[in-house]
Amino acid sequence: MTDTAEHSGPMMAADGTPLKTSLNRALRRQKLRALMLIAPLLIFVLVTFIAPIADMLFRSIENQIVSDTLxxxxxxxxxxxxxxxxxxxxxxxxxxxxxxxxxxxxxxxxxxxxxxxxxxxxxxxxxxxxxxxxxxxxxxxxxxxxxxxxxxxxxxxxxxxxxxxxxxxxxxxxxxxxxxxxxxxxxxxxxxxxxxxxxxxxxxxxxxxxxxxxxxxxxxxxxxxxxxxxxxxxxxxxxxxxxxxxxxxxxxxxxxxxxxxxxxxxxxxxxxxxxxxxxxxVWQTIQTYSPEFTSGYFLNAVDMKKGLDGAEMRPENEQLYIKLFIRTFIMSMAITCSCILLGYPVAWILANLPARTANLLMILVLLPFWTSLLVRTSAWKVMLQQQGVINDTLVWLGVVADDSRLALINNQTGTIIAMTHILLPFMILPLYSVMKTIPPTYLRAAKSLGATNWTAFWRVYFPQSVPGIGAGSILVFILAIGYYITPELVGGTTGTFISNRIAYHISSSLNWGLAAALGAILLAVVLGLYWAYDRIVGIDNVKLGG
Amino acid sequence: MAALTPISRTPVSFYVPVVAAGGAIAGMFVGTAQGSTLLGILGGALIMATAAFLLTQVIKAEKPGRWGLLVLCAVAGFAVGGLPAGIIGAAFGWFFGWFSFWLYEGRYRAYLAPYLTPGQVLWHFSFRVICGAILVFLITPIIVVMPLSFNAQDFFTFTPEMLRFDPAGYSLKHYEDFFTNSDWQGALANSVKIAPAATLLSVSFGTLAAIGLSQPHVPFRRAIMAILISPMIVPLIISAAGMYFFYSRIGLQGTYVGVVLAHAALGIPFVIITVTATLVGFDNSLTRAAANMGANPVTTFFRVQMPLILPGVISGGLFAFITSFDEVVVVLFVGSAGQKTLPWQMFTGLREQISPTILAVATILVIISIALLTVVEMLRRRSERLRGMSPG
Known part of the structure; x- marks a missing residue:
């Protein structure tokens, strides 16, 4: 054999370059092409979205006004x-x-x-x-x-x-x-x-x-x-x-x-x-805020202030934001819980009914999902009023007296009812897609092995649906914690969230630094949850409309 | 669904008390509305028990029996409280007629597994009633808004005229206000200007990027994806605050361009998600085959790839459109009075001078959403059919 020597060297591509180099080059070209396709959008999002967020974060520590003016x-x-x-x-x-x-x-x-x-x-x-x-x-x-x-x-x-x-x-x-x-x-x-x-x-x-x-x-x-x-x-x-x-x-x-x-x-x-x-x-304040960057806004956002010896709590009557954060958190939890309670049965029945009926009922879930947020909020505002449809019906049925109509709006009840309704589809859809994959035979097998209804559900079905609950809960919680419009319109004074305070500082009190600091804290919480969501569900698996 | 269990008639001692219990609940509402709860419960139970017994044991013929009960109840209702009560009465009559025979003939068991205990059967139906109630909760606000938008008065509740189905209680004046009021028309025009522009931007950038992201070797895929999806995750108020600060620095605050850019950024995640989902089933050998036959990349894209992913692109576009069309927080901050959109106008309307025109607008928007929902659903099915994922 005369060509043995040729085969002993590195494998060659058709054009005579080593195959390894040639493949590497092809791979590099492929990567480059993918990046070229992504680049316009990435730049667009970086400029129109990420840069503003970064700017906001910068504003939360920036304090040049004092040293610029004096x-x-x-x-x-x-x-x-x-x-x-x-x-x-x-x-x-x-x-x-x-x-x-x-x-x-x-x-x-x-x-x-x-x-x-x-x-x-x-x-x-x-x-x-x-x-x-x-x-x-x-x-x-x-x-x-x-x-x-x-x-x-x-x-x-x-x-x-x-x-x-x-x-x-x-x-x-x-x-x-x-x-x-x-x-x-x-x-x-x-x-x-x-x-x-x-x-x-x-x-x-x-x-x-x-x-x-x-x-x-x-x-x-x-x-x-x-x-x-x-x-x-x-x-x-x-x-x-x-x-x-x-x-x-x-x-x-x-x-x-x-x-x-x-x-x-x-x-x-x-x-x-x-x-x-x-x-x-006065002089101490000017001196404390002379540097170009300050942690003052962040301290303010957690009810603290810069004192002579570092950070200290504000007086009791000026504390506001920690309470507001806790309230936002608790109400978002309440909304998430009621979404689980209401969403679970509906998702179960959608996943277990024959396809034709399920598709029909799915429309009832998707229609609110597609309806404008303001339409739903205005509907709740109309229904929950003192002279609204719900109170009128209750009075007509004699459940409540005419002079003791329920206060359902401009308080926490109003916010929780309206936001549960608005966010319910975001719970039902991920739950549904998880439940769809649980074979109904498992439940039957459990029952045939002697489990009671409850045991079969709790030990066999429920554990398999937990990923759906996790995905739905995180989604609902993330959305709830940053909600602005609905609490603003139906929340009154006691049912508002931290986002309403942020909006107030941007447009009314013009304390932009504080608004930015509150926003940065909220953003950190949401990004933490986003990270958890990514680990549990994966962002690629976000489903829209079933 | 085929019947699972052979059915047989149930004894009188079972169905008559059950119907009586149902009658008691219905009677309770009627009684409370008329002044005496207790009398209502007793009367309802007694009347419905008698009716059920007579229907099944004396009349026996199902169709005429049920119609008879319906008419009887409707007339009784009409005599008590006019047209609305008549309609409620008819509904009660229809329900109890159906309920009596459903129980009597044992039809409720037909589609259930034969081994279920009575308790399990009861739970099965209670569960459905609960689910039904939740679905009603989901849909009620939308259902209530629609008739209220035809209110002749400036009230947000049903007037006695409306409940009597008196034509004088209804009018189109709120719609008329919407179509003639310059505030609303200006807002509508702005929405119609901004949403398509933002959609076009996010769809064109988003589709390209989604194709890039679906390639087999993408460096930093996870990080890029996280950045591109982030506008959907970051709370709107934070996006709005950031954009407000940043856009005022670069002079875009209060301009159409600023609002369009902001809305395009918010719509991008939806395009990315829907288009990448469509591309999951895309067979890459098709593009290679096209290239092999001498098509250049542009031709390949428009003639081979685009037609196949078009349903995903369109539904992504619809998502982006509705995002922009419904968006209020960001436009509130990034826009100025000149860019007032429809949701913004609704927001001010709800917060300040609450006017029923909002309900008319809401109804129109609901109809638009139904149209969009239908289109998206059709596209989704078509796309699945194209990819052979389901028989459709």
Missing amino acids: PRTTAELADWDGDSGELPGPAIFESLYKDIFIAQERKLHTRLGSRLNYELTGVSSLFRKSGRRVDDMGEVYQDQFEDLNSFWKKGENWNALLGSDSWMTAQSSWNEDSGSAQPAFEIRAELSALLPETAATYAIFADFVQNEDEDNLLSEDPWAIVYSALYEDLSAGADVSGYSGPGATELQEAAALAADFEVVDFTAAFEDIDEDWHNIE
């Missing part, structure tokens, strides 16, 4: 010892003045107020009040500068002083109606070194006017805070004698006289606005 204050507060019981120093109050001044110009201080109000009641009004009156504080310096020389009254003088020459030229020749962008403000380099605080504050002002208000900077007079900054620079001993640009004389004059200016005591001024600024708790 950047200077939070930076300085980092070194402050909140436990000492002493108020922060004057420097912090001065930073607070600047932060609140800028925030109120940007109309951000009320948002921060409502954010901190979640943690400490009363902060919201404190910020609102301070925002209104913080202007007065800076005017002390503004008036003194303006009294000194009317040069300081005019915005154009400030621009000439602080703006670079090239920017000034560009800005003067800019035509507001031309539609082109306003030349961005540029600080005069020399003054930026001499008067750092003034330059920085003026730059913020210029940026605000040009980009947020979209006004012509040349025609705007500076904020009072710019005057305070100038005073701060001058009193800190800025040496302006070497400066010779526009406004040099006025600047040098001001520098000489600034030492005699009336000084604003920011600590006292803030106390004047509201005594709460001298309340150590």
Whole structure:
């Protein structure tokens, strides 16, 4: 045999490559093709669904608003010892003045107020009040500068002083109606070194006017805070004698006289606005929520709060969410149990009747399943009312007296009745598909061996139907625990779920962080159950409509 | 179903007391409604026992006997309480006529195994009554809503006129309101705009992905499946919250595009589940055969694969459609007043100014669901027939 040598090597494919490589390549291509088919949908779901969920989870810990709105204050507060019981120093109050001044110009201080109000009641009004009156504080310096020389009254003088020459030229020749962008403000380099605080504050002002208000900077007079900054620079001993640009004389004059200016005591001024600024708790709250990320929302969601020594429970009368979680849990359990009780017999009879009759009865199960959720909820709302069909029938039958009609709606009873009805098909269908596979001969065999009806059912039939109960229960429980519409419409105040609270925080109280944290906890519970469902039933085996 | 047990007539001492017990229950309701429960129970028991005895032992002829009882009861009912009571009376008459002969002739045993004890027979029928009651519970809300939507008054219960079957008690005014009110029509138009767009998106992406998922070698199949099914599992309020936050960041909140994308995401699991279920029975050698004969992948898909999985695709599409059409939580958050859909309008209607127009809308929606259910059921059977899984 001459070709023995050829066969001893690795097996070859038709094109001469080793068969193993060739098969591997084919397999890889197959995998790639499958992935290519899945990719569009996967990307679609990731963008439209998973990303929003991730965003929500992010929001539950995100807390940039405090450090974004009060950047200077939070930076300085980092070194402050909140436990000492002493108020922060004057420097912090001065930073607070600047932060609140800028925030109120940007109309951000009320948002921060409502954010901190979640943690400490009363902060919201404190910020609102301070925002209104913080202007007065800076005017002390503004008036003194303006009294000194009317040069300081005019915005154009400030621009000439602080703006670079090239920017000034560009800005003067800019035509507001031309539609082109306003030349961005540029600080005069020399003054930026001499008067750092003034330059920085003026730059913020210029940026605000040009980009947020979209006004012509040349025609705007500076904020009072710019005057305070100038005073701060001058009193800190800025040496302006070497400066010779526009406004040099006025600047040098001001520098000489600034030492005699009336000084604003920011600590006292803030106390004047509201005594709460001298309340150590307010400062502790601001300090606690300075970091960019916080566990505060999650603590809030389980009725805790950040105290001085870590997390602590809220006072008894502010506890709300744990009770609500427990109620949601118990009611979902009750709904699941009633679904098992009502669903089991129906599934049994559907699985054991002749196919023709069973198909007919199946329609009665599938019709509610296909009917709009709102139709069923409105039907229950109509039927359960005090003057509704059920109460009318009971009164007509004489079961209840006309003046003691049953309260079936806007309480837990209403929610449980309506949701049992709505979720019952989700119990019957998986139960049915499991029971369909249990041979009826097993029951007969058990009976012929001497088992009583009950023993035969309990020892032979029931254990085989347990997977169906498991699948149906998890499905019903998952759906029940996150229900929103039905509890909202028939639950009143006592029959609502955690989801109603989430919706309330999104649309009414606007505490989005707390809503996100509550949602994250709910999501964790549901995903745990989903995982269990996947292990027990397998997501591939979810059946729809029988 | 063939009879299992030879039947024989039962003794008077058995069926007359049973019918009397039934009569007592019926009499209790009639008696309570008329003022005296006790009298009702006694009267019902006595009348029905006599009737059963007379029918079976004196008249003997089944058909005329039962008709006679029906007419008698109907007339008695009519005399007491007008037309509605007459109809209830007729129903009672029909039932007791049938019940008497059913017991007397021993027909109830015919389809039961011969070895059952009387207790087991009793349990068998009690069990059926219980199941019947549960099925009634399932269907009642839908049944009640339909006639109420024709109420001439703005009430949510049956008015005396309606119970008397007085034509004046009925009207189409709530339907008229639905078809003329601009709020409802705007909502309907939005629903009709959003649902098909969302369905189209989820069906086209979903079918492709389902085909991909059904290939024999898919890496990370389980994880991908879990992600794709998750919109069905994650509570709607959480999806809604997340989408609201995220879509407002990227400027889609309050736009049609945003609502359509959100609804498409919610419909995808249904498409995936139904189409993968159809593909389970798909014979992959068919596509190989097509390729072998020179068809390119696109032709293979549209000419060979698509016609076979079409029923699954359509029913998946219907599921996606109904998901979007019924969805209210997500649109409540992702949409703005401009995208108000029908369920949203119903939700506001139920929460604020509850108006019976809702019942008219509900009836129309029920009819649409029945139509969709029929289509899905027909498709499911056709698909099983195509795959040779059941003789159909």
